[in-house]
Amino acid sequence: MAGLSTPKQKLSALIITYNEMGYIERCIDSVSFADEIIVVDSFSTDGTFEYLMDHPKVKVIQNPFENFTSQKSFTLKQATNDWVLFLDADEVVTKSLQKEIIATINNPEADEAYWFYRKFMFQNQPLNFSGWQTDKNHRLFRKSKACFTDRKIVHETLEVDGKSGILKEKLIHYCYKDYEDYKSKMLKYGRLKAKEDFYKEKHFNYLMMVVKPAWKFFNHYIIRLGFLDGKKGMTICYLNALGVLERFKERKRLEKKNELAYYLVMP
Known part of the structure; x- marks a missing residue:
């Protein structure tokens, strides 16, 4: 019928949190254009939950x-x-990206999901290299056409039933607040990856525990030009390699724990 127009598409902004004060405020402000904002908090102890409870x-x-x-x-x-x-709670949608998101979801020919490239920030200063030049993630998608695969428990992967496009504007990622904060994240990721390896029956190897972290640092600092980021690049590349080392240490702990449990139940 003449005169009818396509209804405006509604958008849900989703975030998970745990102790994100110092990050979450900017993130919430940047998605205020969404029709609903839903945050799932895993029992924060730093005031994050109280801040979110009070947010209208x-x-x-x-x-x-x-x-x-x-x-x-x-x-x-x-x-x-x-x-x-x-x-993620440490990501921020710029005004230009906001406009692109709105235009995209209201395009009748839109794909089912979209990748976002990210601009990394180290204590509010851009991090231009250090292995993240080509980093991109699925961030915008149709709920009815996508789900998170259960084959990964960290660096989760979206499975899309249909096409994926790429948005032009970048998402801002405030990856580094301070040394201890980033270090704790890398160690946490390392331990979760170890559990993922353990479930896949990948076995601990001393040689790989030496080679893999060293390669991670060399690859990101030298090959992926982390040295051009100066001291910031050195810090990030070192902590990323530390996360890989923790992955192997945790895998070894899990295997020992499993062996001990086996011998305890032996007749």
Whole structure:
């Protein structure tokens, strides 16, 4: 019928949190254009939950953290709209990206999901190299056409039933607040990756425990030009390599624990 127009598409902004004060405020402000903002918090102790409870535009739910994939899958189920924008608490949507998101979801020929390139920030200063030049993630997608695969429990992967496009504008990622904060994240990721390896029956290897972290540092600092980021690049590349080392240490601990449990139940 003449005169009818396509209804404006509604958008749900989804975020998971744990102790994100100093990050979450900017993130929430940057997605205020969304029709709903849902945050799933895994029992923060730094005031994050209280901040979110008092925010007039946020619906916050607490849910125990098992791993990133299960937490994000739980969060996705809370969305009431088909189009979802899934962010990490340390990510920020710029005004230009906001406009591109709105135009994209209201395009009748839109794909089912979209990759975002990210601009990394180290204590509010750009980090231009250090292995992240080509980093991109699925952040905008139709809930009805995508789900998080259960084959990964960290660096979760989205499976899309359809096409994926790439947005032009970059998402800002405030990856580094201070040394201890980033170090704790890398160690946490390393331990979760070790569990993922353990479930896949990948066995601990002393040689790989030496080679893999060294390669991670060399690859990001030399090959991926981390040295051009100066001291920032050195710090990031070292901590990323430390996370890989922790992955092997944790895998060794898990194997020993499993062996001990086996011998304890032997007749």
